[in-house]
Amino acid sequence: MGEETLLYSDAHMTDEVREGWGPYQAMNTIGGGYQPACVPVLCLRAMWHSEPWRPQLGVTRSDTTNYHGGSSEEEIAALIGLALKIRLRPGGSTRFIDVEKGIEQPRTENPAQIPQLMRDPRSSPMIPGLEKTTRITREILVDYPNLSPSAATALVRAARLFQNGLWLADSVPNESWLMFVSSVEVAAVYWRDEVGDPEALIRELEPEWAARLDRTGDPTVTADMGKYWKRLLRATARFVDFIITHLPDPPVERPTMSRVEWTEEVLRKAMKKIYGYRSDALHSGIPFPAPMRLPPVTATHEDKAPIERPLGLTTGSQGGVWVRDDLPLFLHVFVHIVHGALLKWWNELKEGRGKAEPKAKK
Numbered sequence: 001m002g003e004e005t006l007l008y009s010d011a012h013m014t015d016e017v018r019e020g021w022g023p024y025q026a027m028n029t030i031g032g033g034y035q036p037a038c039v040p041v042l043c044l045r046a047m048w049h050s051e052p053w054r055p056q057l058g059v060t061r062s063d064t065t066n067y068h069g070g071s072s073e074e075e076i077a078a079l080i081g082l083a084l085k086i087r088l089r090p091g092g093s094t095r096f097i098d099v100e101k102g103i104e105q106p107r108t109e110n111p112a113q114i115p116q117l118m119r120d121p122r123s124s125p126m127i128p129g130l131e132k133t134t135r136i137t138r139e140i141l142v143d144y145p146n147l148s149p150s151a152a153t154a155l156v157r158a159a160r161l162f163q164n165g166l167w168l169a170d171s172v173p174n175e176s177w178l179m180f181v182s183s184v185e186v187a188a189v190y191w192r193d194e195v196g197d198p199e200a201l202i203r204e205l206e207p208e209w210a211a212r213l214d215r216t217g218d219p220t221v222t223a224d225m226g227k228y229w230k231r232l233l234r235a236t237a238r239f240v241d242f243i244i245t246h247l248p249d250p251p252v253e254r255p256t257m258s259r260v261e262w263t264e265e266v267l268r269k270a271m272k273k274i275y276g277y278r279s280d281a282l283h284s285g286i287p288f289p290a291p292m293r294l295p296p297v298t299a300t301h302e303d304k305a306p307i308e309r310p311l312g313l314t315t316g317s318q319g320g321v322w323v324r325d326d327l328p329l330f331l332h333v334f335v336h337i338v339h340g341a342l343l344k345w346w347n348e349l350k351e352g353r354g355k356a357e358p359k360a361k362k
Contacts, residue, residue, distance in 0.1 A: 020138040127332045
């Protein structure tokens with residue numbers, strides 16, 4: 001049995017994959033480049049052998065170990081999209097294949113399943129460069145079947161969240177920020193289970209608070225506070241450590257002004273700030289700062305790349321005010337970091353690594 005499903009994107013795809021992906025083929029639709037909206041760029045052909053369905057007997061508890069919430073088409077599309085840094089989502093099935101009977105039956109695609117990209121054509125893109133020509137290659141997924149089930153599940157979960165972030169960037173950038181942070185967190189949780197001693201974490205992540213606690217004169221206060229806040233501290237530390245460990249090189253094209261300083265110290269502070277905004281958004285309903293939810297602009301005629309962080313010492317918008325130190329970077333820079341970090345981690349998974357050595361407890 002098998003079926004064909006169209007994969008939609010606003011990027012232009014070259015080449016195709018006819019072999020090397022087991023039951024899958026990704027065939028080029030030979031579409032025109034740079035369409036004004038998302039169009040089918042690939043046709044995913046999937047063939048499988050299925051056994052008769054049997055009821056699940058003797059199950060006493062739920063199991064989400066290998067659950068990522070999507071179909072096999074969504075799984076493959078998300079992985080290709082992550083590899084190429086493009087938007088890529090499946091529509092509905094367009095062909096049913098019965099191998100035993102030698103029948104291939106075309107199907108009308110369900111309009112409700114066609115991906116829709118919401119974007120204001122009058123506004124600059126939040127993530128420049130997604131509408132590009134890119135080449136699909138066999139190497140993208142050739143090693144994917146060799147991953148362990150747990151590694152493959154973590155990778156797909158991260159890839160699907162990354163894909164959601166790309167699709168939401170121009171319409172609801174706040175949710176896009178959340179998706180990208182979550183995609184890193186999924187990878188970071190798989191990468192490192194434990195993060196270290198709670199007191200050491202509070203001294204590393206909140207040095208000013210640790211110093212204030214020390215001034216109480218009670219040597220146990222800082223350690224006790226670390227234990228009290230250990231869950232939040234460990235989540236933050238794991239997120240930041242994953243990014244810094246897998247930090248990509250800076251973008252090839254950069255602006256002449258309002259650059260992000262590409263150092264571990266600066267980017268550690270930026271990632272801590274971003275994770276804090278993510279927590280505020282989820283738990284207090286405070287959106288990411290308004291200036292970080294705006295499309296980037298090109299500041300000078302000489303620059304090919306847009307600025308990497310908001311301009312100005314202080315910015316006020318929508319009832320909020322932010323100083324420069326609280327606006328570390330724009331979304332497109334964070335996407336560059338997240339994408340590069342996830343690709344490095346994916347390569348580690350291919351090599352049988354992908355998990356960090358546990359930190360020694362002090």
